[in-house]
Amino acid sequence: MPRDLALGLSTLALSIGYYAMTLGIPDSQLADAIGPQGLPRAYAFVLAALSAILIGRSLRSNVRLHSDPAIWRVVGMLGIGVVYVFAVEWLGYFLSIAGLIVATTYYQGGVVSRHVLIVALVGAVICWLLFVRVMGVPQPPGWWPALL
């Protein structure tokens, strides 16, 4: 499939979905002539029109959608971030950020060695000092400090 065709179809679907959501915005007695749905609907129409133009053009295009061999590395990298988001409240900031550093280093071609673990611990201490102590940000402590 041409790459621009894939993009055009995706944005067309997005514009339809977005338009459908504008139908759910209730009317208000405070509304002006345009209303809270007015511009969003206009944006949906413009995006749909642009998508249609891109789809039309893409049919003559030679640039094909190709599977990027790096895509799994990207997915994995993103996965580390997603795991962090879910783990940080439970594990706490210090352990989670150390885990994120270890996981990213390993995933990017490093090996899990004593050196990596030391770097991750040092990194976690730096982050904790910077964000929690210096900037005073209440990062999630996790469940385990209560046991200490």
Next chain:
Amino acid sequence: MIDALVSIFTTPLGVSAFAGVAWGIMGGALPGISPSITMALLLPFTYGMDPMLAIVLLASTYVGAEFGGSIPAILIRTPGTNAAAATVIDGYAMKMQGKAGEALGISLYSGFVGGMFGLIVLVLLTRPLARLALAFTPPSYFAVGVLGLSVIASVSGDSLVKGLMAGVLGLMISTVGTDPVTGLSRFTFGSPELLSGIPPILVMVGLFAIGELLVQSGEPGWEKTDSTSTRIRFPSPAMWRRLAKPQAIGSVMGTIEGIIPGGGGTISAFLAYNEARRWSSRKEEFGKGSPEGIAAPEAANNTVACTALVPILSLGIPSSNSSAVLLSGFLMHGLVPGPLLLAKNPEFVNGLFAGLFAANVAMVVLGYLIMTPCLWLVNRPKPYLMAFIYAFVVSGVYSIETSIFHVGLVLMFGVLGYAMRYFKLPFLPMVLGVILGFMVESNYRRSLSLSDGDHMTFVQDPIARVLLALAALVVAGSLVRHLRERRTHQSSSAAPA
């Protein structure tokens, strides 16, 4: 203004400028990390800071990154920033002749000259433009927003359709949250975190920082530099005289491209390089290690680092990715750039000017002093660098509103940034849509409410009339350029090989 200059020494303003430049040089020296990404990485850290120190820190980062980009350009033939691509040509040639230190010195000195010239232009132009903007009404503000959005036509790159799509997507993002007139919630999916909309900073950090991190995760590691034999050597007085002309050319190009929306450091650097070669009496040396070939682009991109602030401070319109990140820094601290900022907060604007002066001085000092630690950092294994950047980004984003939801949102915008790179959708139109969307919608509807729904109000308001005409001119000019480029492309592809 004098008080502001004194404050460099009596307040942490100078420290902020030095810190920003140091961070900028290091970020700019990392291949693939552009000034906008360097600034976006820093943005969450500034949340708890004094607004003036935060903005000076960000603006100084921009100044430092423009010089930092020339370090790998000269040493490993890999521009640290897009704007340093023109410096590669003669910078690396000089390095191969054993003149790496001299090339770095020329880059630093020319960057300083360009930066100071840009600062003077910034001080001279901002106030007159802002004074005019004091007379703005809702239709005028709407017209300013439209003028800002009209830039999309000129920053769309190869495909105008894709640029417009990115712009509309940005406008769509700006509609998330509470409606500016009725107070109804829109596109919030029942989430209280989305009621106040999606802060532009999250979009920036996601698109630029996380998006680049995802791209870099699939790329091979970058080349290492020789960190033992590189010491900056400043040009001799004879060389100063020789560099004066290309620096002047670079400064003029940087001024024009910095002020014009959609210009930016990269275009100005290449234009300056070409013009310097055209006006040089030693044309034959260009491409073979000409000092003038480094001076012109480096003066140009450092001039842009200052002049790009003119449209932000006077009208609140960003002209490039980096200035858009800077603008979101303003917004994050509750500062709305534009005429009211200059009228209500002149000491802030003077402080910013003083901070930029300090940043240009800091660039010379730090450029000389931190070369060794900078090269040490660039030579760290890429997996460690990426791990630390990831850790700092997620920690910094959480710090903004202590919201893990925001961290998830940033990761989502990172995926969007990766997809946009893959589909070759330009970033700046989306950023413009996100930043200007609320301004356009609220002032459009406010204007119509005040005029009982009469659209003629946009033509009757003299400032709005002029700004809308300017917007139409920008769009028309961009369309003509696109058509010309398309015709040239078609005729060159139709020509027999």
